């Protein structure tokens with residue numbers, strides 16, 4: 001779907017450098033949000049054409065399979081060049097446009113530090129875009145495209161930065177134990193990229209991500225974050241700035257027996 005088609009608003013928008021990052025890094029939270037009745041949109045910034053394994057066509061099919069499991073409301077591809085993303089005007093304008101289209105209450109973006117430069121670039125540009133999309137006169141050169149009458153300025157209420165390749169110093173960890181196996185299903189939709197994919201990418205070279213050990217790593221990594229909060233599996237996120245708590249009971253969960 002292109003952005004030229006009718007805008008669809010969503011409660012949550014994931015900015016993903018490549019098709020597969022949303023599921024790999026946020027799949028647990030997204031499944032929980034869907035179970036709570038929230039709508040999810042995903043904006044893949046590139047088509048993953050630089051990937052060692054698979055092709056643009058296989059990645060599209062894999063993303064579609066993941067969308068069917070997740071019940072994604074909308075998924076767009078910004079078709080920016082894989083491997084060449086920088087926190088620059090082009091990326092910021094593209095992110096502002098997609099933000100004003102979907103108008104999510106919650107924005108999920110990559111952590112601003114990552115070994116993969118595309119991930120770091122999207123994380124840094126996302127912070128800027130989350131502010132710029134509320135500035136009515138932002139980028140008059142592209143006003144026709146990004147400040148169109150049906151995409152007025154707005155800002156997301158919450159921006160969460162998701163995990164990078166080797167782990168972040170999490171500000172919050174979501175208990176995803178109840179959906180962890182389904183998260184793995186989402187991840188394994190990308191058969192050319194993750195897990196034992198020898199069959200699904202022909203003679204393409206093996207990578208760390210396509211080895212059997214990657215699934216073991218995912219269990220261990222989510223177990224590590226889960227342990228910090230007393231859960232079997234957890235998904236880590238960082239925030240910048242203060243976290244607003246408007247619903248104390250909802251934030252703290254069920255009150256302890258001693259308080260009753």
Ligand SMILES: [Zn+2]
Nearest residue numbers: 017018021119
């Ligand atoms: Zn990626």
